[in-house]
Amino acid sequence: MRYLDEFRDPAQARALAERIHALSTRPLRIMEFCGGHTHAIMRHGLSQLLPPTVELLSGPGCPVCVTANRDLDYAIALAQQPGVIVATFGDLVRVPGSRSSLQRAQAEGGDVRVVYSTLDALALARAHPDRRVVFMGIGFETTAPTVAASILQAEAEGLSNYAVYSAHKTTPAAMRAILRAGEVGLSGILGPGHVSTIIGSAAWEFLPREHGIPCVIAGFEPLDILRAVAWLVELGETGRAEVGNAYGRSVTGEGNRVAQAMMARVFTLDDADWRGLGRVPVSGLRLRPEYARFDAAALYPLDPGPAAEHPGCRCGEVLRGTLLPPGCALFGRGCVPAHPIGPCMVSAEGACAAYYAYGERP
Amino acid sequence: MTERILLAHGGGGQLTHELIQRVFVPRFANAALARLDDAAVLELCPPIAPGTRAGRLAFTTDSYVVSPLFFPGGDIGKLAVCGTVNDLSMVGARPLYLSAGFIIEEGLPLADLERAADSMAAAAAEAGVSIVTGDTKVVGRGSADGLFINTAGVGWAPAGVDVSGANARPGDALIVSGALGEHGMAIMSLREGLPIAAPLRSDCAPLNGLVEALLEAAPAGAVHSLRDLTRGGLAAALVELAEQSGVGIELDESRLLVRPEVASICELLGLDPLHVANEGKLVALVAPEAAEAALAAMRAQRYGSEARLAGRVVAAHPGRVVLRTPLGTSRLVDRLVGEQLPRIC
Numbered sequence: 009m010r011y012l013d014e015f016r017d018p019a020q021a022r023a024l025a026e027r028i029h030a031l032s033t034r035p036l037r038i039m040e041f042c043g044g045h046t047h048a049i050m051r052h053g054l055s056q057l058l059p060p061t062v063e064l065l066s067g068p069g070c071p072v073c074v075t076a077n078r079d080l081d082y083a084i085a086l087a088q089q090p091g092v093i094v095a096t097f098g099d100l101v102r103v104p105g106s107r108s109s110l111q112r113a114q115a116e117g118g119d120v121r122v123v124y125s126t127l128d129a130l131a132l133a134r135a136h137p138d139r140r141v142v143f144m145g146i147g148f149e150t151t152a153p154t155v156a157a158s159i160l161q162a163e164a165e166g167l168s169n170y171a172v173y174s175a176h177k178t179t180p181a182a183m184r185a186i187l188r189a190g191e192v193g194l195s196g197i198l199g200p201g202h203v204s205t206i207i208g209s210a211a212w213e214f215l216p217r218e219h220g221i222p223c224v225i226a227g228f229e230p231l232d233i234l235r236a237v238a239w240l241v242e243l244g245e246t247g248r249a250e251v252g253n254a255y256g257r258s259v260t261g262e263g264n265r266v267a268q269a270m271m272a273r274v275f276t277l278d279d280a281d282w283r284g285l286g287r288v289p290v291s292g293l294r295l296r297p298e299y300a301r302f303d304a305a306a307l308y309p310l311d312p313g314p315a316a317e318h319p320g321c322r323c324g325e326v327l328r329g330t331l332l333p334p335g336c337a338l339f340g341r342g343c344v345p346a347h348p349i350g351p352c353m354v355s356a357e358g359a360c361a362a363y364y365a366y367g368e369r370p
Numbered sequence: 371m372t373e374r375i376l377l378a379h380g381g382g383g384q385l386t387h388e389l390i391q392r393v394f395v396p397r398f399a400n401a402a403l404a405r406l407d408d409a410a411v412l413e414l415c416p417p418i419a420p421g422t423r424a425g426r427l428a429f430t431t432d433s434y435v436v437s438p439l440f441f442p443g444g445d446i447g448k449l450a451v452c453g454t455v456n457d458l459s460m461v462g463a464r465p466l467y468l469s470a471g472f473i474i475e476e477g478l479p480l481a482d483l484e485r486a487a488d489s490m491a492a493a494a495a496e497a498g499v500s501i502v503t504g505d506t507k508v509v510g511r512g513s514a515d516g517l518f519i520n521t522a523g524v525g526w527a528p529a530g531v532d533v534s535g536a537n538a539r540p541g542d543a544l545i546v547s548g549a550l551g552e553h554g555m556a557i558m559s560l561r562e563g564l565p566i567a568a569p570l571r572s573d574c575a576p577l578n579g580l581v582e583a584l585l586e587a588a589p590a591g592a593v594h595s596l597r598d599l600t601r602g603g604l605a606a607a608l609v610e611l612a613e614q615s616g617v618g619i620e621l622d623e624s625r626l627l628v629r630p631e632v633a634s635i636c637e638l639l640g641l642d643p644l645h646v647a648n649e650g651k652l653v654a655l656v657a658p659e660a661a662e663a664a665l666a667a668m669r670a671q672r673y674g675s676e677a678r679l680a681g682r683v684v685a686a687h688p689g690r691v692v693l694r695t696p697l698g699t700s701r702l703v704d705r706l707v708g709e710q711l712p713r714i715c
Contacts, residue, residue: 016696016697018696018697018698021697022697022698050701051642051701052695052697052699052701053695053697053699053700053701054697054699056698056699056700057697057698057699230697345707346707356640365702365704366701366702367701367702369702
């Protein structure tokens with residue numbers, strides 16, 4: 009089948025794996041930024057095809073996972089406000105905040121609706137003119153443009169009961185923070201495919217330039233990932249640091265200019281709190297002052313109380329790449345997908361959920 | 371003007387009587403129902419010859435709340451008959467009698483009820499079962515969604531037949547009766563209005579004929595476990611069997627049949643076909659020496675023509691299902707945590 013089988017061909021996968029085995033002589037530690045990559049790697053068992061010299065580490069690219077407890081607590085407090093409907097992507101509902109979750113807030117009478125896109129959230133706002141619909145804007149440059157578009161759409165329609173709580177984050181800033189912290193010696197980055205479709209491969213040039221490590225952008229099919237890994241191994245073996253694009257069918261150097269312009273029109277860069285990374289300079293997107301009437305943070309200046317994390321939860325370390333999920337004492341014991349303690353066990357892009365679903369259990 | 375169900379149709383008075391006489395009695399036509407007593411009085415079937423072991427009764431119930439009520443390949447009526455027929459079949463029983471309880475929302479077009487009843491009658495005829503007793507309730511607008519149906523079923527398991535999810539043994543061959551995910555994706559593509567060239571059809575079907583042929587072809591006791599693939603798909607069925615029998619299961623991904631249209635929609639929505647519901651497929655765990663005969667018998671049946679060997683039962687990793695991928699790697703298969711799609715059956 010077109011666009012599926014051609015990226016999962018066993019013979020080609022074997023050939024790529026053989027090439028990687030033949031090329032690889034020295035240890036190479038690669039971080040896959042994106043949670044979608046972690047899931048694809050686990051689902052197809054790709055690590056099993058690699059030589060022991062090539063190590064894959066999951067990174068911070070899971071939007072739900074990096075959302076700070078303070079932002080979650082705010083959403084939960086917001087759901088308890090009379091006249092407010094909180095619209096959110098499904099994963100976020102189950103993530104435990106400091107004291108509750110959106111799921112629990114809903115059971116206690118809060119109005120929380122799971123939506124599949126901002127279009128659904130806009131439809132909710134149109135259907136409930138007497139209430140305010142607040143969309144929980146989490147995610148990276150992949151979702152931020154759609155949220156920007158929804159605000160522009162609400163503005164064009166005069167939809168005054170629609171608002172967004174923006175906890176959007178930018179990916180290069182997170183990568184930079186991890187490299188600056190220097191906790192994990194990385195020798196290559198598997199670049200995020202969808203994010204790069206928006207921001208362009210040029211956005212990763214700082215990796216070879218400032219940090220001397222290569223980055224190869226990959227799609228999400230087995231052959232995409234193997235090709236990118238082979239490329240990274242080749243670069244590593246020859247000591248070259250550059251940005252490669254192994255997802256040419258989707259990613260260009262400059263990215264999607266329309267989406268970028270939309271983001272720039274509605275959002276402005278700001279410091280942001282990340283789970284695991286703490287406060288990262290100019291790594292978040294907040295609404296520009298001219299869109300303050302759509303900004304939930306301005307409309308509802310709530311204090312959700314002090315943020316607290318489960319003392320045993322090590323999601324932060326998993327997100328920084330300093331710990332593999334099975335290394336957490338809670339993994340598969342106290343923390344399982346049905347009863348998650350940390351977000352990495354909840355999200356469809358969470359590393360713990362991927363490890364648990366596809367392979368490793370205590 | 372559209373004739374609609376009124377609250378009075380469920381009041382137990384003249385309108386209820388008329389509704390039953392008009393919609394159900396002629397369609398489900400059988401002597402036990404037509405008597406309209408408070409309970410159906412049934413022959414034990416087949417009659418037991420003196421000195422032979424009587425076999426056992428199988429008894430099951432299920433409620434159907436699918437939305438939308440009508441979909442390509444089936445509707446709530448067909449589903450309500452097939453689902454219960456299939457549950458009886460999965461313990462090796464021959465389905466005989468069904469009950470049908472209707473909870474109808476006020477305002478449902480009468481034609482919709484008749485259409486669902488037509489489907490029930492057709493599915494019952496195909497499966498060779500009689501709908502012998504029933505109940506009709508009407509609830510106010512907003513208290514239900516169109517139509518809910520509960521069916522219960524009684525079947526007869528001949529003496530010596532012992533099919534159970536707890537009977538799987540290491541070495542058993544794993545047979546899947548056909549393509550995966552067709553009911554779930556039919557419902558989802560309809561509900562989400564997905565832009566697809568041709569509508570996907572649900573595979574909703576009664577599987578008792580397939581099971582009878584399988585039991586007949588395999589030596590006595592060789593069919594260890596059967597499970598129909600409903601909510602949670604093949605993954606959920608296999609995890610249940612592995613846990614119930616305390617065995618491991620190995621599944622070969624390359625042996626599984628997923629039609630391209632199902633595979634592409636799953637990919638689009640981020641779903642794994644292993645988790646998507648069927649309503650007319652089963653998985654059989656069969657003693658290895660009987661596998662070939664079982665497979666041949668299934669393939670000769672309409673609803674098993676694409677049956678295939680797709681794995682085996684192993685002693686290793688008890689309670690767990692491991693998938694061998696076409697890439698030569700392996701991974702765990704588990705049931706989903708939450709609900710993939712509400713009100714699918």
